[in-house]
Amino acid sequence: MAKTAIITGSSSGIGRESAIALSKAGWNVVLTARRADALKETSLLCEAPENYLILAGDVTNEAFVKKLFTETVSRFGRVDLLFNNAGVNSPAVPFEEISLEAFQKVISVNLVGPFVCAREAVRAFKTQTPMGGRIINNGSISAHTPRPMSSPYTMSKHAITGLSKCLALDGRAFDITCTQLDIGNAATSLTARMVGGVLQPDGRRAPESTFDVAHVAAAVVHIANLPLDVSVPHFTIMASKAPFAGRG
Template sequence: MAKFENLDGKVVWITGASSGIGKTMAAECAAQGAQLILTARRVDELESVRLSLTNPEHHIVVAADLTNENQVRHAYEQVLQRKGRIDWLINNAGLSQRALISETSMQTERAIMEVDYFSQVFLTKTVLPTFLAQKSGRIAFVSSVAGLLGTQYRASYSAAKAAIHMWANSLRAEVAQDGIEVSVIFPGFVKTNVSINALNGEGKAQGYDNEATANGLEADDFAKITIKALQQGQEYIVVGGRKEKLGVVVSRLSPKTLYKMIRKMKVK
């Protein structure tokens, strides 16, 4: 029988936990008895998430700007001090984009790469010694179907999400013999504020939703599917609607067909 990891009593650290899929994944893990470490920039929002979870007294809030290396180091020290171990790290904090390449400033290109790639790399490298010492644990990265396909209006975002996928693949190969498992999650359209918060070409929040996101998978459903896949030890996890799943399959079988499909797509 395939293994299934029980989360009861496990310590799960989730970044970007103040809203969206980070918040719903925290709720799903807490419902299964995990002890959560909730990280994002805003303490008050994290605190309200903590209080909404099953057994709120078992969870801790550790606020940090993940693009600030000193804050990340300090957060890690707090986690070890208060929990002593980390069983799962879910690198979820991220920033999307809705702008054409010709309209995107270099400052915005770098800002997206900083949040979606470098901050995940640095946190993982910071936490890695704990996993190596334990000889156990799972590190998960939230990439995106956009990181597998590359569509209009999301060039920098797609590039950053593709980059973290490849970095995770290398990490998996390097730490496999140390009992550490690595998973990459590729969400399709999920109903969250991701589009509202997405950066335009000038690096400001778009401020409104997209039809595809508004009609996407419910965030609670996303969390249930994703956490179950992680418990089953899956390493490549695509969670989305039929269109996104079809796109992923076509991207492997016939890239040329995919490129034609994307050119005709109405994505914004």
């Protein structure tokens, strides 16, 4: 029987590419994000229509997330993978100019959403037969080294590290594994600006290398296909010439 993955933020970028790759690898894929039209575009790039499900909604909405998992299990019988991919950033402004509203939006999408989705995934993993499943949390190299003027995003990604470690620890007895996938400069619409120059710690603006997002999707498929007695706590994938070690 085909395994089933829920991919948040699958309307574009990393989420879309990962959904396509998982579908081509024989997985059932549940596509979720806020934009139903963009999710439909993703679905048209996936394999057979009987192997995907579209559910548009907001991952910070607890009622929607519960519906997401209920309908997934109803359609496919179980859940084997949650890819917590949905995320947002905030404008790069000096720390003292960050509004509480902007900060709370980033924390809500980047941390509260993954928490609620992971909680429902764990509930499903523990009650299904055979028991267990895998969670992949989209971290970032910013979970280790921040960019200038990125406090809300960086704080949210540091928190994802804590979430990932707790899930791996608390899930150990139930065949639940968790991976933090830290990505640096995958080429998507969000990184197009890097070609024109990104603010560096010394005040310069410099172009940064990117890499094909298909390699991120391949990493997701590789981790997803591992047996549950194999854990990958941390996986970093980035453009080899992008600044990270000694960033800037």
